[in-house]
Amino acid sequence: MNKTVLHLMWNSINAYPDKPAFLYKKDGKYQALTYREVGETITNLTHGLVSRGVKPGDRLAILSYNRPEWPICDFAAFSLRGVSVPIYHTLPTAQVRYILRDSGARVVFVENELQLNKIREIKKDCPDLEFIILFNGPASDQTIAWNQILQEGAAHRQKHPDFYRNSLESINPKETCSIVYTSGTTGNPKGVMLHHHGFVLDVVKSESVFCLYPEDVFLSFLPLSHLYERLGGHWCPLYRGSTIGYAEDITTVINDIQQIRPTVMVSVPRLYEKISSTVMEQVDSSPPLKQKIFHWALKTGRLYQQKKRENRLSSGIALKNKLADRLVFSKVKQKLGGRFRFPISGGAPLSTETLKFFEAMGLQIIEGYGMTETHLIISLTPPGSTKYGSCGKPIPGVEIKIASDGEILVRGETLMAGYYKQPEQTKEMIDRDGWLHTGDIGYLDDDKYLYITDRKKNIIITTGGKNVAPAPIENTLKLSKYIEDVCVIGDQRKFISAIIIPNYENLKKWAQQNSLNFIDQRELVNSVAVNQLMSQEIDRLQVETARYEKIKKFILLPEPLTIEQGELTPSLKIKRKVLEERFKKEIEDLYRE
Structure with a gap:
């Protein structure tokens, strides 16, 4: 039992x-x-x-x-x-x-x-x-x-x-057995009261997917x-x-x-993205023949997975994929221990490029969506049934609906008992009909797959009246090997800009390869050459972005963000309000120029 x-x-x-x-x-x-x-x-x-x-x-x-x-x-x-x-x-x-x-x-x-x-x-x-x-x-x-x-x-x-x-x-399965303090991006964390009944349902239903x-x-x-x-x-x-x-x-x-x-x-996506970018960097520094073989294998693996999903797999494609695995993929998988069945990703959106990279090697990443207030898991990708950009379907027993303003609402037996010593905030979170308001904006497709756009409170409204979701822009920019993290800003401003945390290791390598001398990271990020490089990377990655969503200006930080300085939550999410306050002068300068 x-x-x-x-x-x-x-x-x-x-x-x-x-x-x-x-x-x-x-x-x-x-x-x-x-x-x-x-x-x-x-x-x-x-x-x-x-x-x-x-x-x-x-x-x-x-x-x-x-x-x-x-x-x-x-x-x-x-x-x-x-x-x-x-x-x-x-x-x-x-x-x-x-x-x-x-x-x-x-x-x-x-x-x-x-x-x-x-x-x-x-x-x-x-x-x-x-x-x-x-x-x-x-x-x-x-x-x-x-x-x-x-x-x-x-x-x-x-x-x-x-x-x-x-x-x-x-x-008693319904009595509180754990208080988990959420690492909120604003204010003090709230204690979420959770119980065995919710945990057991979540474990059993989630494992039925895994x-x-x-x-x-x-x-x-x-x-x-x-x-x-x-x-x-x-x-x-x-x-x-x-x-x-x-x-x-x-x-x-x-x-x-x-x-x-x-x-x-x-x-979290950061590790998988780190693995894929490290492999690609090693490929880029390899002899031309090895590069050609790798890219052929990657293309073959992607085609194989596509045809497999469409039930149109031919023996020829299967044979080519087997060769690609022997020549390339098996070596990468061996560095990951050699017996991976599947990686699980959650906590933040995973880029489609990273998903396709692992998928080509035969490693299906299972994406999920959840929150502490629901005893964790709300939706999971059914194995072998990936939809790019989606975080899967609701696990059994969990209901999802989309409110009129686009907010994702969740109902079911896995909802929290409430916030510890905060009844009013509990009432704000869970309405009279038992729907928990997640604070995330998203939509469900015809197959009940869930797609998340951004946090409701993060939506930027420009002075031109355009609504901009920062998360998709940030995730796109993080595809650059020179960008570690991004915080898009521009609420009640004429245009969108960004605070960028560079990948200092890759940036230093680039500087050395281009004979750019620097004393420290501050001098490096302030250099004209590095700012030109970042502008080129942003332009390259935003080719298909709507004009009002394009990054016009940016700030490069000389040091990484830290939990100790209050800039990151313990789960490594950026505290936007803290950054906007800390770099208020620099942001004002962007819009003044």
Whole structure:
């Protein structure tokens, strides 16, 4: 019976006790933690927390990067009917303080000394915070060591052998089990109250589209504090008895791919775009013959996929595609571990060019759309049924309709319980008829495929009365290897302009190849030659763009945006209002000239 997320997990623990659940790096080598060992640790941790007086309804925060202890803490919080509160490990101290205070967290699990220092600095401001449990490091007068709480749990378990089972069965699937703070692009984050009923529906219905197997291996590197990785990258595979391998660090993902050799990977478009652009850059620097073979293979792969979709596949095209795979695609796939079944992309729109690149190699990227307020997944691309530009069809049990102003509305049993301590904002989000207002603009085609245009609040209205959606323009410009990110501006202005964050690495290479001397990045982006290069790139990419949507002027930033400076959300989305305020003078200068 799939009553809770815990039941999904325990079904796999009982079915595959000796199978690796988690792979993690220790002393430079990957070690395995079996489903049986994970189950034992969850049980002992639950008992350890209870022995310290932690009770149902208490909030337990997790401040750590991805590692086996993260989901174990999550499951232990669920097991005692507590409320799990994930916190991004990259958040600055002030934002950690806000979440701990607002949630009233009584327990916080911290990864290491770096995260512990944040807690030490703010503990006096968090009156409800009582227990600090440290994964790496010894116990102290302020902290409880990981092994210590597990030992206490084992002792409590001996005295109360029936406690865990009774606690598990007493869970009400509709009671709040997690408060997830959304990384809003404006103001303080809101705590979204979520429950097992919504999570289980989302996991089971989404997995019915993915079709996972116990033999599947996932690579985990997106922050578990984001529901996308937690549900899509953990609970879905754990539900099917799959294995999850942890990247050592966000910067080591490519190396980790080759060691873990995943069959499925949950990622954001940025990684897939990085992989495709890296391959194309290597091709461009290859001898002419290799370039010719690669482009022939890419063209062949695309034609093969097109004919396959149309059910017009001939033996000749199939034979050519087999040759293209042997000569080219197999080598690229080998660098990705050699056994990829399909990549999953979400969190932001994926460019059609990137989608077609992977598709040509026989790697169908499954795109999805979701939000924290719906227990994550709203729509998914059915495997083998891609429509370019779409994020798929609603998963079973989810209704979608488009409001008169183009806003996407969602209804179903996977809607949140509400915003924590914010009833008025909950009423603004979910109307009387049970429709959740997503804040996204989009449309459904005749086959019920969903297309997203932009965020409602991001729509730009020029002084000429033209409505401009910035997201499609930004996604097009990011196809340039010299552009890392873009923020389109121009609301109540005569024309559209942009703040551009260059790809500094590629820009420096270009400068060196063109004998352009520079002292630092500021001098580089201020140079006439680089600004001419960017103008050419913008013009090249906007050939088919409507005149009123074309970028007339731009600002090149000398440094990347950061979470610490408040310019990016923890999920790496640009905070537009922050940028417009921070670069107010430079923007005014653009429109004054």
